[in-house]
Amino acid sequence: MAPAxxxxxxxxxxxxxxxxxxxxxxxxxxxxxxxxIDLQVRRFFCDNSDCGKKTFAEQxxxxxxxxxxxxxxxxxxLEQVALIVGGSAGExxxxxxxxxxxxxxxxxxxxxLELPAVPAVEVLGVDEFAFRRGRKFGxxxxxxxxxxxxDVLPDHTADTFAAWLQGRDHVRAVCRDRGGSxxxxxxxxxxxxxxVADRWHVLHNLATAVEKxxxxxxxxxQPPEPPPAPDPGPExxxxxxxxxxxxxxxRWQQIHPLYAKGMKIDxxxxxxxxxRTTVRRYAKATSPEELIRPRPRRRTNLDMHKPYLLARWxxxxxxxxxxxxxxxxxxxxxxxxxxxxFLNSLGNRAKPPTISxxxxxxxxxxxxIIGRPENQSETxxxxxxxxxxxxxxxxxxxxxxxxxxxxxxxxxxxxxxxWLEEVEQSxxxxxxxxANGVRNDLSAVTAxxxxx
Numbered sequence: 369m370a371p372a373x374x375x376x377x378x379x380x381x382x383x384x385x386x387x388x389x390x391x392x393x394x395x396x397x398x399x400x401x402x403x404x405i406d407l408q409v410r411r412f413f414c415d416n417s418d419c420g421k422k423t424f425a426e427q428x429x430x431x432x433x434x435x436x437x438x439x440x441x442x443x444x445x446l447e448q449v450a451l452i453v454g455g456s457a458g459e460x461x462x463x464x465x466x467x468x469x470x471x472x473x474x475x476x477x478x479x480x481l482e483l484p485a486v487p488a489v490e491v492l493g494v495d496e497f498a499f500r501r502g503r504k505f506g507x508x509x510x511x512x513x514x515x516x517x518x519d520v521l522p523d524h525t526a527d528t529f530a531a532w533l534q535g536r537d538h539v540r541a542v543c544r545d546r547g548g549s550x551x552x553x554x555x556x557x558x559x560x561x562x563x564v565a566d567r568w569h570v571l572h573n574l575a576t577a578v579e580k581x582x583x584x585x586x587x588x589x590q591p592p593e594p595p596p597a598p599d600p601g602p603e604x605x606x607x608x609x610x611x612x613x614x615x616x617x618x619r620w621q622q623i624h625p626l627y628a629k630g631m632k633i634d635x636x637x638x639x640x641x642x643x644r645t646t647v648r649r650y651a652k653a654t655s656p657e658e659l660i661r662p663r664p665r666r667r668t669n670l671d672m673h674k675p676y677l678l679a680r681w682x683x684x685x686x687x688x689x690x691x692x693x694x695x696x697x698x699x700x701x702x703x704x705x706x707x708x709x710f711l712n713s714l715g716n717r718a719k720p721p722t723i724s725x726x727x728x729x730x731x732x733x734x735x736x737i738i739g740r741p742e743n744q745s746e747t748x749x750x751x752x753x754x755x756x757x758x759x760x761x762x763x764x765x766x767x768x769x770x771x772x773x774x775x776x777x778x779x780x781x782x783x784x785x786x787w788l789e790e791v792e793q794s795x796x797x798x799x800x801x802x803a804n805g806v807r808n809d810l811s812a813v814t815a816x817x818x819x820x
Contacts, residue, residue, distance in 0.1 A: 397466035529553030588759035781818030
């Protein structure tokens with residue numbers, strides 16, 4: 369035992385013992401059991417009259433610290449658990465390791481840690497994120513070489529970003545999205561520093577433009593229906609007229625005759641109490657069929673299994689639980705009630721309907737176009753080929769989008785200008801908007817499609 373101890377307030381060595389007491393800090397587990405150290409420590413007088421501490425307790429180096437209820441070894445172990453797996457998961461892991469602690473305590477340990485020194489960042493990555501989704505946004509700064517966060521800013525404005533960049537001349541390039549605030553902030557603080565549009569955001573913007581094109585030509589996704597039978601007979605079911613179709617025809621019959629008599633749009637709007645935009649749309653239509661757009665039926669998890677259920681129902685199987693277990697082995701995750709409702713709909717019909725494979729969704733088509741062709745199944749390739757054969761606009765979108773994705777993945781930025789000219793010659797309005805945005809940020813996008 370050391371004869372003296374150093375005062376934590378002034379650093380003076382003290383030898384006069386005031387008293388002794390027992391501390392019981394928790395230690396790491398031994399043999400799978402929690403361990404506690406029974407430690408007797410001394411309290412010393414501080415003989416320095418200028419020091420604010422009259423007495424102080426000695427600390428055992430490498431074992432205890434002031435006010436600590438754990439040993440240094442246990443504290444470091446819990447800090448690593450908190451950093452690796454977090455609060456709730458760390459609480460469960462610590463219990464298995466016989467080091468019981470709450471998740472809130474683990475989070476407090478993380479907050480008490482000192483942040484590591486940040487080296488000089490040469491290539492700075494910047495992007496926004498949400499503190500609260502849709503309401504409050506911030507900015508995260510990342511070292512693109514080490515892939516580690518550098519700092520977090522309280523908002524995503526150009527002023528805040530420019531203020532952070534002031535005096536940091538070691539930044540040689542800024543990797544950003546295509547938003548205007550980060551562009552303006554970098555130009556204001558570090559004029560002349562190269563800016564690079566990161567490839568993920570560029571590809572995401574292209575996917576958004578492709579999705580808008582596919583939605584505009586959504587009827588083409590539906591495969592052509594087989595021709596009707598020549599003699600439907602008495603079992604023929606009349607087409608179902610929805611309420612929206614009835615409303616559209618009623619509005620057209622109310623608005624179009626008034627417009628044909630020469631009445632103005634504003635007057636018709638006052639009489640019918642419809643918005644002027646609605647009145648104009650119904651007045652210009654030559655027939656109500658122009659206003660009725662077929663609504664795509666909502667896809668369900670049961671669609672891909674309906675042909676199998678129809679075949680089994682035709683064979684005489686109508687037990688919903690048995691059929692649900694059979695299709696569950698093929699990936700169905702829905703309930704038995706859903707299967708029962710579908711079987712009841714088959715029994716209520718005069719003759720079983722013809723159920724075909726459901727058409728692909730818009731997200732599926734976008735994924736086929738943007739994704740790597742070598743990673744797609746043969747079925748997906750064939751469906752995309754059939755879709756391109758049915759619609760020339762989707763075929764042109766597929767060709768241009770895949771060409772851009774190839775430029776991006778191979779980093780052939782020198783081909784970007786030729787691709788933009790090719791887009792301008794097409795009739796795809798959505799891709800025109802994307803190309804105009806690329807031209808407005810051409811240097812950064814070219815760099816993003818060229819440098820690592």
